[in-house]
Amino acid sequence: KQEVTQIPAALSVPEGENLVLNCSFTDSAIYNLQWFRQDPGKGLTSLLLIQSSQREQTSGRLNASLDKSSGRSTLYIAASQPGDSATYLCAVKPQAGGTSYGKLTFGQGTILTVHP
Amino acid sequence: NAGVTQTPKFRILKIGQSMTLQCTQDMNHNYMYWYRQDPGMGLKLIYYSVGAGITDKGEVPNGYNVSRSTTEDFPLRLELAAPSQTSVYFCASSLVRQGTGELFFGEGSRLTVL
Numbered sequence: 001k002q003e004v005t006q007i008p009a010a011l012s013v014p015e016g017e018n019l020v021l022n023c024s025f026t027d028s029a030i031y032n033l034q035w036f037r038q039d040p041g042k043g044l045t046s047l048l049l050i051q052s053s054q055r056e057q058t059s060g061r062l063n064a065s066l067d068k069s070s071g072r073s074t075l076y077i078a079a080s081q082p083g084d085s086a087t088y089l090c091a092v093k094p095q096a097g098g099t100s101y102g103k104l105t106f107g108q109g110t111i112l113t114v115h116p
Numbered sequence: 117n118a119g120v121t122q123t124p125k126f127r128i129l130k131i132g133q134s135m136t137l138q139c140t141q142d143m144n145h146n147y148m149y150w151y152r153q154d155p156g157m158g159l160k161l162i163y164y165s166v167g168a169g170i171t172d173k174g175e176v177p178n179g180y181n182v183s184r185s186t187t188e189d190f191p192l193r194l195e196l197a198a199p200s201q202t203s204v205y206f207c208a209s210s211l212v213r214q215g216t217g218e219l220f221f222g223e224g225s226r227l228t229v230l
Contacts, residue, residue: 004158032217043206044159044221051216089158093217103174104149104219106158 002027004092006107013080013114021075021110023090028068031093035064035075038087038109047088048075052095080114087111118142122207122222129197129229137192137225139207145220147210148190149174150182152203153224159206165190166212197229 003026013019023033032051036044048057048064050073056065061078073090089109120141129135141148146167151159151174161174165184179201181193190209194201207222 034219036219036221043223044208044219046218046220049216049218091159091219093219103161103164106151106160108156108158 002092002105004105004107006090006110008110010111015080015082015114015116017080018078019080021088023073023107025071025092028071029095031095033066033073034091036089038089082114082116084114085112120207120209120220120222122225124225126226131197131229133197134195137205139190139222140188141209145209145211147212149208150192151206154203199229202229203227
């Protein structure tokens with residue numbers, strides 16, 4: 001059974017800092033990994049999607065990397081801003097085939113607070 | 117584009133009542149999912165569907181039912197509501213095989229069972 005763990009559970013940083021959020025998974029047979037942002041009381045917004053054949057994806061100040069063999073992904077946020085404050089979740093989609101296809105597994109999330 | 121639309125956004129039920137959470141997507145996605153999110157917890161998969169007429173159980177299917185008669189719609193039915201079903205429910209969809217498999221979420225439906 002796939003298990004996804006996010007570390008740290010919460011993070012508080014001053015504005016302007018560069019920071020790293022971690023996501024680890026136990027089964028490396030994945031189709032893709034996706035990072036989401038969730039604001040309080042809102043739905044999830046997709047930030048970055050990394051296919052299993054890719055090593056990283058970038059969007060603006062965000063960079064996500066994937067190391068399938070070690071079961072890890074990191075989300076790097078450059079020059080953090082108060083508007084980045086939210087919960088960040090990673091989710092893993094298993095490879096095609098078998099009974100687990102379609103059953104995404106989410107981490108518990110990292111609550112990020114960026115203070116001015 | 118509307119994307120993934122869920123209704124209602126809020127609902128209060130009494131124990132034993134039934135209701136249906138509606139979900140529709142206009143992106144012609146083949147996969148659709150229902151998740152629940154409890155406070156301080158991650159998302160847990162209730163049911164998912166790989167296409168019209170095909171559904172399968174996720175991690176926590178007990179107390180729920182789904183159907184997928186069309187590509188666009190994936191309603192979630194709660195029979196005999198219980199306090200343990202108080203949660204925020206999210207519907208999501210993705211285009212798999214023909215697309216990247218990126219997941220798109222609705223805004224959520226907050227359900228309270230009293």
